[in-house]
Amino acid sequence: MSQSVLYSNFRIRSWVPRGLVKALGLNVAIVDPYAEEAKEQFALDFPLKKLPAFRGPRGFKLTEQMAINHYLINSSENEKLKAQLLGAPTDIETQAEILRWESFGNSDLIIFLVKVFQPLVVEDVPYVKRDVDAAWKTLDVIVDVFDAKLKEYTYLVGEHITLADLVCAAAFTRGFNYVFGSEWRKQHPAIVRWFNTVRASDWIKDEYADFKFIDEPVKPPQATNKKKEKKKETPKAAPKAAAKKEEPKEEAPTESKKPKHPLELLGKPTFVLDEWKRKYSNEDTRPVALPWFWEHYNPEEYSIWKVDYKYNDELTLTFMSNNLVGGFFNRLSASTKYVFGCLVVYGENNNNGITGAVLVRGQDHVPAFDVAPDWESYNYKKLDPSNPQEKEFIDDMWAWDKPLVVNGETKEIVDGKVLK
Known part of the structure; x- marks a missing residue:
């Protein structure tokens, strides 16, 4: 096809490119990538199937909303509209401000909104109260940035609607x-006023034909409680299996085999780790989960370790630091039966660090961590919960609700991951 094609669908990141094509009168076909007549070509052009996606003249291809937005606007011959949306060619400060807000909305805002609402509405995404509460905390900070700007100004940049x-x-x-x-x-009238103004503009009003505000937020699913009830009922069925005295004799030969994990040799602890993980996931951390933990914790069975990334001076963007933690935790999957903890990212872009506290079966951290190839990229220090300061550090790492003091400086926690 000689005509340029914009592949887009219902997803939010497709809306603005689609609106730009229409409002700027560009010679670009807007195509549903999953329509029967288009899906084969779309898969050939874009094997990763990321949307939106653009195929232009001479086989030129683009993905990522920001890149597509800028390409489409610069394709227009209407210099006045181009200057309005992107800033005048000579006004590099305005151009940078527009790009800054566009990036902020396309990354931080969308990412944390998804973390908040997806577990509420997508069946395959588990609802973990602790994770959703943490996402809300960051989302509130992001919203405050918009609120502060829009209480003073009509738009995010300048006196007209821009791409931002x-x-x-x-x-x-x-x-x-x-x-x-x-x-x-x-509580946020300035944001609502701005949102209504922008969505009514010619640029994207077609996307809001059926839009309605909700009165009540979507409630958390009830599936978590049902799962807990099922798990509580499971032990009732156990006596039948225990009544068969022959079974231990049949299983005895397997006891001589080497355990799949070295920590299996320590036997079954009295502290039930899975019960703690459920408590942490489903209850408020400070008032309920942490008191339960300290009431049931057995220091002879489990130790707690301070974990610090060795190369904080090499970290750049905070979301990349958080991805690094996520990768580390993924590589610890062989040990998840024996560990629990949190690593957090503190500070800001180009000045951040990683630290946390991890509960480990036994008194040695090595068997739990050396299953991950990059485990030696971290320092490990055994903590003493009988020391009030070290106990407070553990609580803070698992609650994420207080800033850290690092080398005498107060650092906000901006993100983190839970190992469970």
């Missing part, structure tokens, strides 16, 4: 679809 407004308003939409109810809107 279009991208960020589209990103906010999922919040208004699922979690920003009437009470939230009363």
Whole structure:
């Protein structure tokens, strides 16, 4: 096909590119990538199937909303509209501000909105209260940044709608679809005013034909409670299996085999780790989960370790540091039956670090961690919960609700991962 093609669908990141094609009158066909007549060509052009996606003249291809937005706008011959959306060619400060807000909306805002609403509405995404609460905490900070700007100014940059407004308003939409109810809107009138102004503009108004604000946020699913009930009922069936005295004799030969994990040799502890993990996931951390932990914790069976990344001076963006933690935890999957903990990212872009506290079966950290190839990229220090300061550090690492003091400086926790 000689005509340029924009592949897009219902996803938020597709809205602005689609609106730009229409409003700027560009000679670009807007195509549903999963329509029967298009899906084969789309798969050939874009094997990763990321949306939106653009195929232009002479086989030129683009993915990522920001790149596509800028390409489409610069394809227009209307210099006035180009200057409005991207900033005047000579005004590099305005151009940078627009790009900054566009990036902020396309990454931080969307990412944490998804972390908040997806577990509420997507069946295959488990609802873990602790994780959703942590995402809400960061989302509130992001919202405050928008609120502070829009209380003083009509738009994010300058006196007209720019690409920054279009991208960020589209990103906010999922919040208004699922979690920003009437009470939230009363508390953020400046954001609501701005959002209504931008969505009514010619640029993206077609995307909001059926839009309605919600009154009440979507409630957490009830599946978690049902799962807990089922797990509590499981032990009732155990006596039948225990009544067969022949079974231990049949299984005895397997006892001489080498355990799959060295920590299996320590036997069955009295502290039930799975029960703690459920308590942590489903209850408020400070008032309920942590008191339960200290009441049931057995220091003879488990030790707790401070874990610090060795190369904090090499870290750059905070989300990349958090991805590094996620990769480390994935590589610890062979030990998840024997460990629990959190590593957090503190600080800001180009000045951040990784630290945390991890509960380990036994008194040696090595058998738990050396299953991960990169385990030696971290320092490990055994903590003493009878020491009030070290116990407070553990609580803070597992609650994420207080800033850290690092080398005498106060550092906010910006992200983190749970190992469970």
